[in-house]
Amino acid sequence: xxNLEKYTKAFEExxxxxxxxxxxxxxxxxxxxxxxxxxxxxxxxxxxxxxMMDTDDIIDFSSFxxxxxxxxxxxxxxx
Amino acid sequence: MKVINAVWEKRNLGVSCNEISIEPNxxxxxxxxxxxxxxxxxxxxxxxxxxFDIMFLLKELGYTYVESSINLVHDLKEIRLNPLQQRVxxxxxxxxMNNNDIDELFNEIRKGIFTTDRxxxxxxxxxxxxxxxxxxWISDELDKGCKIFKxxxxxxxIGFFTFKDIGNNVCYPFLAGMYKDYLKSGLGMSTIEKxxxxxxxxxxxxxxxxxxxxxxxxFSAHVALNFSFKKxxxxxxxxxx
Numbered sequence: 001x002x003n004l005e006k007y008t009k010a011f012e013e014x015x016x017x018x019x020x021x022x023x024x025x026x027x028x029x030x031x032x033x034x035x036x037x038x039x040x041x042x043x044x045x046x047x048x049x050x051x052m053m054d055t056d057d058i059i060d061f062s063s064f065x066x067x068x069x070x071x072x073x074x075x076x077x078x079x
Numbered sequence: 080m081k082v083i084n085a086v087w088e089k090r091n092l093g094v095s096c097n098e099i100s101i102e103p104n105x106x107x108x109x110x111x112x113x114x115x116x117x118x119x120x121x122x123x124x125x126x127x128x129x130x131f132d133i134m135f136l137l138k139e140l141g142y143t144y145v146e147s148s149i150n151l152v153h154d155l156k157e158i159r160l161n162p163l164q165q166r167v168x169x170x171x172x173x174x175x176m177n178n179n180d181i182d183e184l185f186n187e188i189r190k191g192i193f194t195t196d197r198x199x200x201x202x203x204x205x206x207x208x209x210x211x212x213x214x215x216w217i218s219d220e221l222d223k224g225c226k227i228f229k230x231x232x233x234x235x236x237i238g239f240f241t242f243k244d245i246g247n248n249v250c251y252p253f254l255a256g257m258y259k260d261y262l263k264s265g266l267g268m269s270t271i272e273k274x275x276x277x278x279x280x281x282x283x284x285x286x287x288x289x290x291x292x293x294x295x296x297x298f299s300a301h302v303a304l305n306f307s308f309k310k311x312x313x314x315x316x317x318x319x320x
Contacts, residue, residue: 025261035268036268036302055166059261059266
């Protein structure tokens with residue numbers, strides 16, 4: 001499984017959405033991505049990529065696309 | 080039927096307001112007769128869950144459903160967080176506000192951090208009225224001795240919570256929120272976890288709060304922090320101006 005597939009799967013499983021729905025997805029754009037869902041998503045990504053994100057990055061993780069930039073800081077290439 | 084003349088709403092909203100609570104023994108016939116006698120320019124009616132005949136009657140009498148108010152309680156025995164939540168919550172601190180902090184809070188409220196309450200969503204009112212109502216409410220409660228805390232991440236103020244003693248070892252944090260720049264930060268849980276910590280630290284036995292059904296995100300965060308449902312009432316409003 002590629003990093004992009006793992007990344008997308010974390011969104012799909014956390015928010016119960018399809019890969020298609022992740023495109024352009026932003027925080028609070030769906031009811032599932034609230035503050036509780038946000039923590040679940042970050043936990044899923046930390047598990048998937050075996051990383052520990054800084055709180056600053058957790059705050060900045062505002063969209064599907066932005067998340068890719070943030071993961072790059074942890075040497076996770078999601079493209 | 081309990082009728083409260085909410086005189087503070089004249090100052091907040093510029094209209095006379097009666098807040099009417101339907102009581103368990105009130106019948107639809109009684110309500111149909113009594114309610115019109117107690118209406119004001121802006122009338123708020125609170126109906127306990129299960130009074131279905133009165134809910135239909137209110138529609139007949141020209142009332143609009145605006146929200147349900149959900150009472151949630153926590154026994155303060157334990158705050159259960161998963162490791163990630165714990166790590167993030169540990170990065171946020173809280174402290175009692177000074178006057179400058181309170182000014183900052185009021186400015187944040189004026190920016191529109193609350194957008195789901197029954198005043199904000201009502202086309203008869205505007206966002207300034209909704210904001211001023213919160214500011215006046217907090218000011219009144221501060222005069223009566225409630226405490227107010229700011230939430231801090233690194234050196235930035237990110238939100239706040241109020242803290243009120245309602246007797247019998249029960250605390251009632253009646254209002255909390257994130258500041259504008261942090262509304263989408265995912266840190267909203269801190270507006271609940273920190274007052275829980277303060278309640279435990281201060282020796283309270285129970286934490287009671289009311290959540291609007293219009294604010295599902297907050298409801299979901301309370302559920303995640305193991306609050307229990309206690310009761311619900313439905314809120315209807317009517318304008319006669």
